[in-house]
Amino acid sequence: MGIQERREREKRIRRQQIMVAAKNVFSDKGFNRTTMEDIANRAELSPGTLYLYFKNKEELYASLSIDIMEYLVERLENLLGQNDLGMGPEQKVDALMDVLFNVYEHDPLLIINVFHLQSSETLKNLSPELLSEIENISRRAIGAFVKIYIEGRDKGIFIDKHPIALADILWSLFSGVLLWEESKKIINKDKDFIEETLRIAFEVFIRGLKKTDG
Template sequence: MGIRERKERERERRRQQIIVAAKRVFSEKGFNRSTMEDIAKEAELSPGTLYLYFKNKDELYASLSLRILQYLIIRLEHVNGNHDLNPVQKVDALNEAMFDVYEFDPLIIINMAHLQSSETLKNLSDELLGEIEALSRKSLGAIARIFQEGIDQGVFIDEHPIALADIFWSMFSGVVLWESSKSIINDNKNYLKETLKIAFEIFARGLKKV
């Protein structure tokens, strides 16, 4: 391994070290109360080191979404690639994939839902914003393909598949945000999975042609 490769590997290792520390701090204190100094202390690094990797707290917060978006795309591609399923079964598999993605990292899913409804995106570097936009478009495109297949086969209502994907994602992220907020003020009771199940069932019912 050359010097350049070793440096790149070390840089990525340090970057992941910071992200892991940030996740812990955001989980314990929440975004607004967390500081870069808190994260540096958790990562056992100097605050100055953090700014070599992330220009501000918003960018660090947004970077947490990249990993979950990449995992979401893997799960969606698996659903699209399963040719043994008919369109209705693929929507069921899509719903299961969304549950799986939520279980993979609930905190990051909640953070991502907050991110897309906040001003944070305006404070990101062009590079990071581009990464998030590209992964988001790819995931929405994968969801749209599931709906397009059902439309082509005359099983689903003839509406634009991207619009259906947008509605599906808005429903998912909206339920995540609402239920996570309720759990904070209601003795930490969490009805998210039950609510999502009902929402998915209603959405799937509405997709089908009468």
């Protein structure tokens, strides 16, 4: 009777195993130079097996990105769940940035991949199902910030702007800084300024969001 369930579980595990392998290889070599065989080798499976779990390379890649997004969104929604703890909207935006940065640290290369995913070239080749999954997860991420912002606005702390535009800007700022700083690392192998720059970016952003008058 548990046989059905065991199968289910094993299937999930196998899927996970592939995704972990894929994540590593994609991280090492980038999307284009990663071959399905590379992934299969890393997963200690045969190439054919990958196709039992993912329709093709693109969808494997997208699934990976969705996974990390999902993790991110969960973390964001958790943040909001633990209502208040005495945090004002301003602190919440701060906390939100901490979550973003945490997730990035936990999975630095994959978050870069999410941007790659964003590139239209990739998006155009995905199945409608995956696209709508991405849309959905994005919506939830946006929602998390919107909620914080509206609370702040209603309390008279934040200026009045279109909430979704602000959410987009927040995400753009975050992802833009990551992408840019990562590429700076390639060009000149200086110290890594990511966290520092991110903190300044958010500080400025929050200042810009707040009403100035006393």
